[in-house]
Amino acid sequence: MNISIILASYDSGHFHGGCGQGPDALISGGLAEALKLAGHDVDVNDIGKVVEDEQEREIGTGFAVCNAVSGEVRIALDKKRFPIVLAGNCLTSAGAVAGAGADAIIWADQHGDLNTPETSTTGFLDGMALATVLGLCWRPMASQIPGFKPVDPSRCVLVNARDLDDAERELLKALPIIRTECPDWKSAAQRLKADGAKRVHMHVDLDVHDPEKLQANRYTTPGGPAPEQVRTAMCGLAGPLSVAGLTISAYDPAFDPKGDVPPLVGELVVDLLATLEGK
Template structure:
């Protein structure tokens, strides 16, 4: 691949559920440290001839006066939703700054809710979103069986819940369902999955196992992008790493059979870039303690996707 038209800024947000790594429940916070290590994606990109920079957002543990607004009691220290809000706002600022500098943002983050921060940083009321994930992430507090916020970011972005919370993310604009594509969503179709009755259904146009079985992956993806391109000219691309088939690698403990290959992900991003501009990409939910060999797949994938996306990107 040739060098991209925009320089790349790799942004690391090493938190999981608003917290740093501690015990088995927060190991996705380690993912950005592996993907953006000194010998990670930004080094590979530089070796391929790209202008790269790296930024760590690792000082966002608690709200500061910058975040409080009029009343600090509204952001109590230690609260998980407060920490996640602070981190989304930090990411929003970093994405906005990279774009303002004419650089293409490539994010490695612990959790999928960080997509809310990326959407805020793009600050564009007319964008679409293409969400790669093994899961729909479309629950609301009313449809979730466990209340886990990580199962809700697509619903938040689509304007279905957490209205007042999301309004505190700088630059955030709701992306309506007709401007969203969900790619993957294979866990509910997996033999070991939790079935279609688990949680809320996926949002937007679906490129899922039934659609892929009917049309083939390439045609299903192209048709979905063609449909969304009739409504938007710019998109945010979110890649939860467990969209990769468990037979290829296990990105985390939620990985399932029936997902995509890394080659299909790159092909999909190429199809997207042919029809709409990609404004940012975000890789999330990688737990390096699950599959030691996964990094050898993911680091080249991050760079391959960034090259395709940034080569067709434009500054504002």
């Protein structure tokens, strides 16, 4: 398969800070080489620095990253290459969704990312990432991302979200979001397929994992699936569906001193691509 890896090295508006170091660390940890060894043609593109003003606000920078990623994803697809976005922030998936014209999303994350400016108690923009993709907040900003159309909540699968705010729990009661745990992926995939999803974007925040098995960043909470369970679920979900792209986010190498995460991400991506090729 022809692959384009797109690096978006920002975390909360900071270039190469925190989880913004993750994309480069995954590449230096052997991700591209693992894909090449599996027989894929791989090119790596970096969106670079999208704003020059170091005082640029997090919100403006976050959406500038989305704009740049949307363009890179569209270029990849035009070249018949499968786009894999390595991002510091979850919000970046809004750009990947826009570039791919995705009409459904699989969101694997220990958090719901379903807060809005009205419900957030912290103002953390990434805690509003999925809400933005679903058109629940930041609508004027999201509408400026080239190609962006909000995903209908009925075409959203939320995988293993275990750390939810009260407002997110209430929202999940009101919206037709499909919730699932890793072992129960079959019914979620069937529901997306039955609903007519044609272009699915897959988003994996690496803190979805059990931190005892894989710690990706400082935001972890106990519990969650092991890496092999996440791989099985993502491949199972991808099997019957048309996956248009993948985002992997929120890896901070400062919390992975032994470098355990990149090889496990490599295994996840290699297995997922094998599933897509095997259909």
